[in-house]
Amino acid sequence: MSNPSLLILAGDGIGPEVMDEVKRVISWFGDKRDLAFDVSEDLVGGAAYDAHGVPLHDDTMAKAQEVDAVLLGAVGGPKYDDLDFSVKPERGLLRLRKEMDLFANLRPAQCFDALADFSSLKKDIVAGLDIMIVRELTSGVYFGEPRGIHMEDNMRVGVNTQRYTEAEIERAARAAFELARKRSNKLCSMEKANVMESGILWRDVVNEVHQADYADVELSHMYADNGAMQLVRAPKQFDVILTDNLFGDILSDCAAMLTGSLGMLPSASLGLPMANGRPKAMYEPVHGSAPDITGQGKANPIACILSFAMALRYSFDQGAEADRLEAAIEKVLADGARTGDLMGPEGGTPLSTTQMGDVILEALDASL
Ligand code: IPM
Ligand code: MG
Numbered sequence: 313m314s315n316p317s318l319l320i321l322a323g324d325g326i327g328p329e330v331m332d333e334v335k336r337v338i339s340w341f342g343d344k345r346d347l348a349f350d351v352s353e354d355l356v357g358g359a360a361y362d363a364h365g366v367p368l369h370d371d372t373m374a375k376a377q378e379v380d381a382v383l384l385g386a387v388g389g390p391k392y393d394d395l396d397f398s399v400k401p402e403r404g405l406l407r408l409r410k411e412m413d414l415f416a417n418l419r420p421a422q423c424f425d426a427l428a429d430f431s432s433l434k435k436d437i438v439a440g441l442d443i444m445i446v447r448e449l450t451s452g453v454y455f456g457e458p459r460g461i462h463m464e465d466n467m468r469v470g471v472n473t474q475r476y477t478e479a480e481i482e483r484a485a486r487a488a489f490e491l492a493r494k495r496s497n498k499l500c501s502m503e504k505a506n507v508m509e510s511g512i513l514w515r516d517v518v519n520e521v522h523q524a525d526y527a528d529v530e531l532s533h534m535y536a537d538n539g540a541m542q543l544v545r546a547p548k549q550f551d552v553i554l555t556d557n558l559f560g561d562i563l564s565d566c567a568a569m570l571t572g573s574l575g576m577l578p579s580a581s582l583g584l585p586m587a588n589g590r591p592k593a594m595y596e597p598v599h600g601s602a603p604d605i606t607g608q609g610k611a612n613p614i615a616c617i618l619s620f621a622m623a624l625r626y627s628f629d630q631g632a633e634a635d636r637l638e639a640a641i642e643k644v645l646a647d648g649a650r651t652g653d654l655m656g657p658e659g660g661t662p663l664s665t666t667q668m669g670d671v672i673l674e675a676l677d678a679s680l
Contacts, residue, residue: 315348316590316628317379321356321372321408324392324401325601326611326665327385333613333669334383334620337637340676341624345633352379356408357387357401357601367404376408380586381627382594383620384408386601409449412592414581415480416487417449417560418622419598421547421567421577426645430572430654433544438570444495445553445567446488447560449581451480452510454557474510476556481517487582488554489526496551498530502539502559514556536563543567564598574599575612575653578619580626593627595619605652609664612651614641617672640675644668 318338322331335351342348354360354372361367367387376382387401397403408414423431423441431438456473463469485501492499501518503511515533522531534542536559542549543566555563568577577599583592597615605611618641625634645654649671652662663671 315350316381317350317352318623319375319379319382320351320353320385321376321382322353322359322385323355323357323387323601324359324389325386325603325606327357327387327601329607329609329611329665330597330613330616331383331385333665333672334616336669336673337617337620337676340673341633344676344680347628347630347633356384356404358389358392360404361392361395361399361401365399367399367401368407373407373411376412376594377592380588380590380593381623382408382412383616383623384594384596385616386597386599388601389603389606406454408594409581410455412581412594413450413583414592414594415448415450415483416582417445417447418491418580418582418626419445419447419560419564419567419577420579421445421564421571423571424576424642424645426642426648427572427576427654429656431570433547433570438547438572441547441570443547443550443553443567444491445555445560445564446484446491447564448476448480448484448556449560450557451476452557474508474556474558476510476514478513478517481514482521485518485521485554486525488552489521489529492529492552493526497528498551500532500534500539500550500553502534502536502553502555502563504536504559505533506535510556518554539563540566543570568598573612573653575615575651576618577615578622580619580622582626590627593623595623595627609666610652610662611665612653613665613668614651614672617641617669636679637676640672640679643675643678644671647671 322328423438428435428439453474456475459472461470503514505511505515581594621634621637624630
């Protein structure tokens with residue numbers, strides 16, 4: 313049997329630097345755990361634009377459709393700010409999400425004990441935090457038509473459309489209910505049913521799916537603005553949060569910061585099962601390309617490495633190996649390993665990106 317296949321799209325900014333550490337971790341699993349992957353690499357975002365004039369080449373898109381999972385680094389950077397909207401680096405990422413139909417975006421926000429002091433919130437509010445945001449990723453205002461900027465009465469008008477079909481809401485809801493069952497059996501759905509018809513439909517469909525197939529899961533609803541407030545007031549009241557594409561973008565950044573650093577958070581974007589039973593999947597850190605620290609060896613590779621742990625769990629059914637990798641990261645943090653983004657006011661010498669990779673590999677060795 314051939315090895316499972318991975319396509320690495322390191323992208324821009326710190327993407328390639330953090331992905332270098334992920335590659336070492338992937339090799340470690342091949343060498344030490346007999347879990348070898350066939351890894352190929354290609355370009356996305358500004359890197360693809362520089363090479364091909366588009367943020368995602370059709371050949372790359374085709375490859376992404378064929379592999380068992382895509383690992384993405386980050387896209388974007390100031391160099392590309394003035395490009396036409398249609399070829400901006402972000403369009404490459406959005407095309408991957410849309411064409412692979414990755415409708416369920418899982419964004420865990422977990423506060424590592426060793427880092428509870430780094431949160432901008434009080435330690436007791438975030439210590440032990442472990443929530444999962446399920447963000448609908450292929451529809452809503454990100455993709456709705458009509459859209460654009462046009463003239464009306466000699467004035468420019470910008471238009472985007474929030475649009476959800478019941479089928480789109482239903483499949484995202486099912487993904488969230490299934491996850492809730494594997495966790496604390498608790499789901500909170502967030503929309504703005506007080507002002508948006510799409511929010512009313514969202515709430516109705518979530519209730520229908522709940523009654524039909526998931527009555528055992530404790531379901532609540534919240535307006536998304538209140539949800540944002542509750543996330544910073546008392547985040548531990550939540551377990552799984554289900555929300556749409558735009559609210560999910562915002563709420564997940566908010567949840568991410570509860571944990572102390574954006575450099576810690578992975579994500580999984582999952583679609584329908586392929587012929588081999590594995591879901592279409594892409595894994596990426598929640599952080600961006602961080603142009604301010606690019607090329608300095610300062611970036612924290614943990615979010616990207618944790619994204620590979622999610623791949624082990626959700627694409628390759630290797631939950632125990634994902635646990636091993638997550639435990640190794642927890643261990644190095646508990647031992648005081650810190651990249652620059654994790655330095656407290658007391659200071660000290662931060663580890664470089666590669667040094668963080670080194671200690672994680674050592675912790676993996678020690679786990680054998
Ligand atoms: C994210 C990012 C993207 C989004 C950008 C880069 C297009 O903010 O993944 O959260 O808005 O979805
Ligand atoms: Mg975002």
